[in-house]
Amino acid sequence: MTVIDHTIVGGPALAQERRLVTPIPGPRSQEFLVRKAAAVAAGVSHTVPIEAVAAGGGVVVDADGNSLIDLGSGIAVTSVGNAHPAVVAAVQDAVAQMTHTCFMISPYESYVAVAEKLNRLTPGDHVKKSALFNSGAEAVENAVKIARRYTGRPAVVAFDHAYHGRTNLTMALTAKSMPYKSGFGPFASEVYRAPASYPFRDGLTGPEAAAKTISLIEKQIGAENLAAVLIEPIQGEGGFIVPADGFLPAIVEWCRANGVVFIADEVQTGFARTGAMFASELFGIVPDLITTAKGIAGGMPLAAVTGRAEIMDATHAGGLGGTYGGNPVACAAAVAAIDAFENEGMLEHAQRIGQLLRTRLEALQSSDPRIGEVRGHGAMVAIEFVDPETKAPDAALTSAIAKTAIAAGVIVLTCGTYGNVIRFLPPLTIGDDLLAEGLDVVAAALAELT
Ligand code: PMP
Numbered sequence: 001m002t003v004i005d006h007t008i009v010g011g012p013a014l015a016q017e018r019r020l021v022t023p024i025p026g027p028r029s030q031e032f033l034v035r036k037a038a039a040v041a042a043g044v045s046h047t048v049p050i051e052a053v054a055a056g057g058g059v060v061v062d063a064d065g066n067s068l069i070d071l072g073s074g075i076a077v078t079s080v081g082n083a084h085p086a087v088v089a090a091v092q093d094a095v096a097q098m099t100h101t102c103f104m105i106s107p108y109e110s111y112v113a114v115a116e117k118l119n120r121l122t123p124g125d126h127v128k129k130s131a132l133f134n135s136g137a138e139a140v141e142n143a144v145k146i147a148r149r150y151t152g153r154p155a156v157v158a159f160d161h162a163y164h165g166r167t168n169l170t171m172a173l174t175a176k177s178m179p180y181k182s183g184f185g186p187f188a189s190e191v192y193r194a195p196a197s198y199p200f201r202d203g204l205t206g207p208e209a210a211a212k213t214i215s216l217i218e219k220q221i222g223a224e225n226l227a228a229v230l231i232e233p234i235q236g237e238g239g240f241i242v243p244a245d246g247f248l249p250a251i252v253e254w255c256r257a258n259g260v261v262f263i264a265d266e267v268q269t270g271f272a273r274t275g276a277m278f279a280s281e282l283f284g285i286v287p288d289l290i291t292t293a294k295g296i297a298g299g300m301p302l303a304a305v306t307g308r309a310e311i312m313d314a315t316h317a318g319g320l321g322g323t324y325g326g327n328p329v330a331c332a333a334a335v336a337a338i339d340a341f342e343n344e345g346m347l348e349h350a351q352r353i354g355q356l357l358r359t360r361l362e363a364l365q366s367s368d369p370r371i372g373e374v375r376g377h378g379a380m381v382a383i384e385f386v387d388p389e390t391k392a393p394d395a396a397l398t399s400a401i402a403k404t405a406i407a408a409g410v411i412v413l414t415c416g417t418y419g420n421v422i423r424f425l426p427p428l429t430i431g432d433d434l435l436a437e438g439l440d441v442v443a444a445a446l447a448e449l450t
Contacts, residue, residue, distance in 0.1 A: 014056045016431050018409045018438075019067040025049040026064025047072075047402075048411055055082035058430030058438075060411060068406075069438040071426045072413040076236070076268050076380070079295035079337075080346065081429035086336040087298035094332030101328070103132070104321045110331035114296075117338045118306040121277055124286035129312035132304050132326030136267035136293035137165025139303035140230070142320060143289045144169060146305060147228035147261035150314035155221050157229045159196040159213075161238030161417050164230065164265055173230060175238065176417055192221050196235060197243035200373045200384065201391075206246030214254050223258035228289075233279035236268035239416035240382035240423050242375050248283040255288075261311060263289045267303070268380075271295035271338075272346040272428060275354050275378025282377055298337035302330040349428040350378035356432060357381040357424050360439045368446060370397060382423040384416065393418030397449060404445035410438045 025033060032051035050062035055078070059067045073079060080087065094110065103111050115130035122128060133139045144156055156173070158164065164173040166180060172187035174180050181187070194216050195202070197209035204212070217226065229251060235241040255262040264287035269279035273295060276282050280290065289307035296302050305312070340346060358374060361383055365371040369388035376382050385394040385401075398420045405412045415423050422442070426435055 014054060014059055014061060015067065016057045016059060016434055017067055018059075018069045018434070018441075019065070020409045021066055022064045024062075024066060024068075024407050024409065026062065026066060028063035032063060047413065048406055057081055058427055058434045066409060069410045069434055069441070070430070071424050071435075071438050072411045073425050073427045074299070075294070075413065076273055076425045077294045078299050079271055079273055079379075079428050080298050080340040080344070081427050082299060084298050084337065084340055084429075086340060087300075087333050090332040090336035091300065091329055094329045098328055100324070102323055103326045104318075108328050108331075110328050110335055111326040114302075114304070114326070114331050114334045114338070115306075117335070118292065118304055121338070121342075122287075122290050122292075122306045123278055123280045124308075126286075127309040128306055129309045130304050130306040131312065131320050132302060132331070133293075133322060134301050134324050134327075135165070135303050136265075136291065137167045137170040138322070138325070139267065139291040139293055139305050140164045140173065140263075140265055141167060141169050143263045143265075143291050143305045143307075144173075144228060144230070146289065146307075146311060146315055146320070147263060149316075149319070150311045151227045151259065151261060153225055153227040154190040155192060155226045156190060157192050157194050157217055157221065157226065159194055159231055159235070161196050161198065161235045161241055162193075162230075162232065163235070163237030164232075192217075194229075196231070196238075196241065197247035198239075198241050199244045200241075200375070204244065206244035206248075207250055209244055209247050210250030210254075213251065217254075223260060226258070226260045228261040228263050229255050230263040230265060232265045232267075232269065233283055233285070234269050234274065234377065234380060236380075236423075237415050239384065239418070239421040240376050240380060242377065243283070245283075248280075248285050252285045252287070261288045263287060263291065265291045267291055267293040272341050272350050273378060273380050273425070274376075275347060275351040277341065277347065279377065295341075296337065297330050297334035298340070300330040300333035302326070302334050346428045352432075353379040353426060353428065353430065353435060354381060356435055357439070360436070360443075361424075364443055364446065370394060370446075376424075379424070379426055379428055382415070382421045385420045385422070393420035395419035398422055400449050401442065401445045404448065405438075405442050408441045408445070410441040412438075412442060
């Protein structure tokens with residue numbers, strides 16, 4: 001196992017420190033944001049008001065020379081560290097060789113290498129195959145296409161609090177209206193919503209929650225019409241909701257008994273994020289299909305569907321693909337990033353980060369009843385803010401904490417159906433001191449906002 005030197009991870013050898021030389025945003029960032037507002041569609045908003053110019057290890061540096069602690073990884077993407085040296089070198093080599101041939105026209109080795117790695121690393125020892133795409137949403141769309149073709153059935157079940165993307169089918173699969181769906185309909189048909197397990201709010205055990213879900217599916221859809229059940233093993237955008245023990249295994253068992261394809265969307269939970277290579281492992285489940293993206297290629301756009309060979313092969317030739325899917329530069333990056341996941345102790349890093357996060361956040365919770373719950377696994381941990389009396393979600397406090405932390409040089413992201421969750425997704429290469437300092441800033445924001 002290689003031990004990461006936190007001072008050199010990240011291409012530009014960035015000092016691993018929080019450094020504020022101007023208010024956020026500084027003058028250069030302000031100028032840039034004026035240009036952005038004039039040139040970029042208003043719907044493409046941003047969380048951190050800076051012009052980012054470099055990132056690595058556990059920091060993002062802006063055009064004014066501020067160095068912000070990164071507790072978001074560009075939404076769980078730069079898990080191996082931003083501009084990881086091996087990813088940078090692989091990209092540079094690949095891009096100088098060829099930028100594109102289209103895998104459907106003239107196939108190349110790096111695509112096959114990524115598929116082989118995914119087939120080997122994803123849960124289950126059955127024979128697997130993979131197909132590569134550009135984004136998480138595209139992977140989810142293709143998983144649904146494959147499940148429909150395999151089963152010959154139309155319906156798909158998605159869950160309360162689900163997030164699967166912003167394309168037409170994935171908007172239909174996503175639960176939350178604002179900002180993801182509102183005004184963008186009509187949505188794709190044959191998508192049905194089922195209750196998820198949310199122990200903090202539903203108070204149900206895993207088997208109880210599963211029984212409720214299965215009953216709804218049987219009564220309102222009918223197994224004979226159902227191609228796939230699609231779920232994030234830990235719901236990401238919905239609020240880092242960890243299902244109660246036994247929920248996911250019961251759903252998988254029901255799917256197996258009824259010829260329904262079980263799809264785990266591990267776009268956010270995949271690649272060591274949760275302290276396991278895939279979150280499905282934490283719950284002892286083996287999905288039929290698994291979708292991945294985000295962390296897969298160290299920041300390059302790549303996504304995949306991996307699963308049982310007989311399901312993956314049910315589609316006719318030419319039925320899957322796309323001009324750019326599995327681009328050779330992105331695949332070279334993925335080969336390097338996956339090697340880093342396997343050989344640079346990323347699972348251990350995620351577990352250690354998880355312990356640091358939980359210890360600190362649980363200590364905060366014990367003296368602050370506004371923190372209703374601390375939950376998550378590995379380097380995917382969140383706190384849910386509530387009214388201490390009623391448990392009503394406190395979105396205003398959540399957004400104020402995030403804004404205060406960002407102004408103090410710490411990038412934190414919010415999430416949750418009710419907008420009342422702060423999520424921590426640091427790069428797995430962040431140093432312990434930097435992480436602790438980031439949490440100090442969040443704690444100070446909490447203390448300030450009484
Ligand atoms: N599924 C999950 C679980 C996600 O978290 C996301 C992105 N947040 C997506 C799908 C969509 O991925 P992308 O933005 O790459 O389309």
